[in-house]
Amino acid sequence: MNMSNITRKMNKPQVAAFIFILPSLITIFLFWVIPLVASIAMSFMNVDLFFSRTDFVGIENYINMYHDSRFWNALYNTFRFMLMEMPLQISISLLLAVFISRNTPFSKFTRTVLYIPVICSLTAMGILWSLLLDPTLGYYAYLLKVVGFETVGFLKSTTWAMPAIAVMTVWKNFGLTMVILSAAMLSVPKSLYEAATLDGAGNVAQFFNVTLPLIVPALGFCVITNTIDSLKVFDQVYTMTQGGPLNSTETIVQYIYNRGFKIAPFNLGYASSIAVILFMIIIVISLVMYKYFIDKETV
């Protein structure tokens, strides 16, 4: 085969398409598919930090996990965080989305401002909030003292640390949800509102009977992504409390990280088995929620 033959072959659309998708296929296969399979495989093995020894141990990791109170604690904390964060973020976003969908200069300005925390890193914002809540130097700690809270360091209290992280997360993220919901609201046909007004429906009735049913797909998307994100919470916990005090804010991802890279003996197999459980939880919850919203949509 000579050169011109090769060039002609290369020019076939089929071959060209293959060359176009090859880099992506390799990357996704190498860095997403293989690690996922490996994660499941490693959950049945004992693996140390640098893979120097690997032995198959069956479901031993899962049995250990079942008896590991720190795992249950992390699971409990993760759900606690999710149940505090997600409903709050969705309701605040819904409320403000109504306002910023008005398309006045002030509502546009509001949108621009409320989106600022979204572009900042959770790391920097976590640090900022932990400084604001610092019992001796923080301004929020001071304000809370003025309204009657004792100067417990909020992040040093087993009761208040998790709610504080959840509030910070809502503050940081709701702008994103709000923008998505507002885009959905803007696509609701104006005529429906006019008809509802003629029928005598007030603003509140219009919101529940016109807006809400019509933005169900976007709302469902937000609820599901939000839930998944809160189950994967890490950054803000890491910078605000590092899982403390007394592991009261240690979440699943935190625990995976700690087991794998922080606490000796580093057991990547055990860490992987926790990751597999997290994956299954995420899949089950998203499927259940997805089904719920699909049903809602067709009604």
Added chain:
Amino acid sequence: MRIINKMLMYILISAVIVSIIFPFWWMILSSFKPSTELFIFPPVIWPKQFTFENYISVWKSIPLLRYFVNTVVFAGGVTVISLLFDSMAGYAFARIDFKFREPLFIAILITMMIPFQVIMIPLFVEIYKFGLLDSYMGLIIPRATSAFGIYMMRSFFVSLPKDLEEAARVDGLNEYRIFWNIMLPLCKPAFVTLGIIILMNNWNDLLYPMMLTSSTEMRTLSAGLAMFVGDKVIEYGPMLAASALSILPLFILYLFAQKYFIEGVATSGLK
């Protein structure tokens, strides 16, 4: 009644705006306070005396410039490479008919559902085995493409008129020329939107760069700052200054291109 409602609403919205801005406002002002003023109780918002003391101190105690360079190389590198690969794949999936097109595309979409946190440990082992831990290559290569980016670029190419490449084929251009000379220049708006999303995600990422780097010289802004919080090596004022500096670049970009930041996500949620 109407007017009272309206006023209540504006008061509420203003309160929300203040609660969003206040932490930033306080961060910036406090970062210019001398340490003596930071310790005053009750805390004052406006510094009596402006000083760069905190900035100088953080500059001396942590290699902030190095972190900055690393973050630019990592986030910028990922963005450029990913835009190229995503648009190549998106183009093929949208405009060329080939075997297994549908199943391959669906397979790629499914990988979007794999949470990074679930695969991070094997990924770490893999990068270690490749000898790429603690290097730019190790940080950039796994992110050289993204299922989300391919999906977005495919949607973009699907929306372009079909006769574009027909005309080019008649003119005798080969597939690569069509992509490079005709399609890529049309991608600019999609590149801005997707590029901002990729840049922002990687600039702000913590777990990924923290896991794949170990030496201080290779840390990104997020990973570096987080480590210093953990080790409690820097004090209150300098920490504020460092946080302020770390968000500054994206903040400036946001000031100029906020439309693209917001519109990109607004439309992605509708799909």
